[in-house]
Amino acid sequence: MRHTGEATAQSLDSSQYSTASILHYESVYGEDFVSPGGYDMAMELISKLALEPGSRVLDVGCGLGGGAFVMAHEFGLIVDGIDLSKNMLDLARAKLSARGLQDRVSLEHGDCLKLDRPQHYDAIYSRDVFLHIHDKRRLFAVLYASLRSGGRLLFTDYCCGEKPWRQDFSDYVQDRGYDLYTLPTYAEVIAAAGFSHVTYRDLTKRFIDILQADIERIASIDLEEPVRDKLVQSWRGKLDRASSGDHRWGLFEAEA
Ligand SMILES: C[S@@+](CC[C@H](N)C(=O)[O-])C[C@H]1O[C@@H](n2cnc3c(N)ncnc32)[C@H](O)[C@@H]1O
Secondary structure: OOOOOOOOHHHHHHOOOOHHHHHHHHHHHOOOOOOOOHHHHHHHHHHHHOOOOOEEEEEEOOOHHHHHHHHHHHOOOEEEEEOOOOOHHHHHHHHHHHHHOOEEEEEEOHHHHOOOOOOEEEEEEEEOHHHOOOOOOOOOOHHHHHHEEEEEEEEEEEEEEEOOOHHHHHHHHHOOOOOOHHHHHHHHHHHHOOOOEEEEEHHHHHHHHHHHHEEEEEEOOOOOOOHHHHHHHHHHHHHHHOOOEEEEEEEEEEOO
């Protein structure tokens, strides 16, 4: 299916984030996660925020809640998770009650472009969500307004190399409806929204290592064969596009 413009809850839930697809992704990324590196990567990146227990954090595109649960349980943070996919949120809410973290984690269905919590958060954390969002200028303006002065932004996202891209990468980006930037352009857009101390790191090598380890692990996951074959094919495609230099993975940090 080809997408144009901003994703809606319906477009996400009926295609990339059908409940079956989410569960298949989770079987590869690890329990509670739908992003590269699962729990270990979340621990590493949340540690970088170095927040005091009790700090208020917004997890944009919280998915199944893995990042929010880690922030609350391991770091004593107070977390609001927001996600546009109802399927994700249904699964995340069941996990939240099973974990008993309701006093520290709230999960809300909604579009992060429509956030209205001025200067509310000490930090905003997001993992591989903004690829879905086309109006990046509005996105960073909204995030900037939601942070208290000096608040931290940390996110990872799919990025791209300079054009021209290989045809298979152009097709992939268009099929998914993604909106991808090179890392330096992304940093400029973040700074243009008012953020200071904008830094970025190209994590593509790490992404490739994670994809390779995932592919080896998929073989031993208890899945029906056609599902496993499809996942391997999808992961090999990502690995190939990342190895070509077209598909990059970026880590961005900034201060409001
Ligand atoms: C690749 S998943 C990552 C989920 C989670 N951050 C993680 O690390 O497991 C991307 C998530 O972004 C959410 N998303 C996409 N567009 C959004 C928007 N405009 N507002 C809030 N969430 C959005 C999707 O529904 C999906 O759950």
